[in-house]
Amino acid sequence: MAEIIDTRIEPDRAIVKACAVLSEGDPVAIPTETVYGLAADATNADAISRIYEMKGRPRFNPLICHVSDVRMAEAHVTFDPISRRLAEAFWPGPLTLILPQRPESTVHALASAGLDTLGIRMPEGFSRRVIAHFGRPLAAPSANTSGRISPTSAAHVETDLGSKLKLILDAGPAEIGLESTIIKVEDDRLRLLRPGGLDATDIEALAALPVERPEAAGATIEAPGMLASHYAPGAAVRLNAKDVRKGEALIRFGGNALPGESAAAIVLDLSPSGNLREAAANLFDYMKKADASGAATIAFGPVPNNGLGEAIVDRLERAAAPRI
Ligand code: TXA
Ligand code: MG
Secondary structure, eight states: OOEEEETTTOHHHHHHHHHHHHHTTOOEEEEOSSSEEEEEETTOHHHHHHHHHHHTOOTTSOOEEEOSSHHHHHTTBOOOHHHHHHHHHHOSSSEEEEEEBOTTOOSOTTTTTTOSEEEEEOOOSHHHHHHHHHOSOEEOOBSSOTTSOOOSSHHHHHHHHTTTOSEEEEOSSOSSOSOOEEEEEETTEEEEEEOOSSOHHHHHHHHTSOEEOOOSTTSOOSSTTOOSSOSOOSSEEEOSOSSOOTTOEEEESTTOOOTTGGGSSEEEESOTTOOHHHHHHHHHHHHHHHHHTTOSEEEEOOOOOSTTHHHHHHHHHHHHSOOO
């Protein structure tokens, strides 16, 4: 079973132990501001292999490399002017940039699944201190079995991967609760490969350029992880419910009660006051709670599709998509 170290109580021991385990080539679950990551030395092929094995992740799906500062990023990727401005404005934070990998970069090709680009981001919070101490980029997907809901707490990670892991760092609930927004700059155009914890309208405002949305889910697999069915709970999912059927779990938003609620297995509100930031932070935890209620179906009330709601609705649509 994994050892769990609370970074709020023992920060120094957490860093030293994490770096020791990483140096041996073993993955460590680390807290980022978006979701918990399953981190390994991005320059070590065996270590990266273990990530794919532990998650049951297809090897054509590349991993994001996490850095502690811009200098570390510059050793591995080349920035175009627009990407550089985005990094200056939003790092550390929930933004992943897809950039050309430098020929001299020591990040192993297994991390990028053989592409000539790297997904790279500088996370906020304790994970950044771990990377700075380790001194090399960490490849880290979300710390969940492939296709399942991303973990926003150490307990989520422990339930899913605890028996396979040596170490989980616990920094409390993830502040943002949704994976990073993924952007690729091409020919001075901003392409949104995955909506996420950074509101795309904030990116548009900073770059003074429109953000081009991806095709409908599954139409093109530009970020290979964006398979249509993803973020899937065990239960079936019904979106935009106008009422609740007997025995269903209900997840709603904004204090909007639905007819039939009294017969629901459980009723959860992502944000009774209608705050999208709060809703994002609660989403994956509530999906897991609804799943644990034993209900065969989770009904979702309507969620607005603007601002951070775009990423929330994206995750809901993937959760509801036909399972592979
Ligand atoms: O917030 C996050 O991004 C979290 C935390 C741990 O940092 N990580 C995360 O990783 O969500 P993961 O593996 O669950 O999702 C990574 C996504 C996948 O859709 C993958 O295909 C895409 O990033 N990606 C990675 N490298 C890429 C590249 N070179 N080109 C296009 N897409 C890439
Ligand atoms: Mg993931």
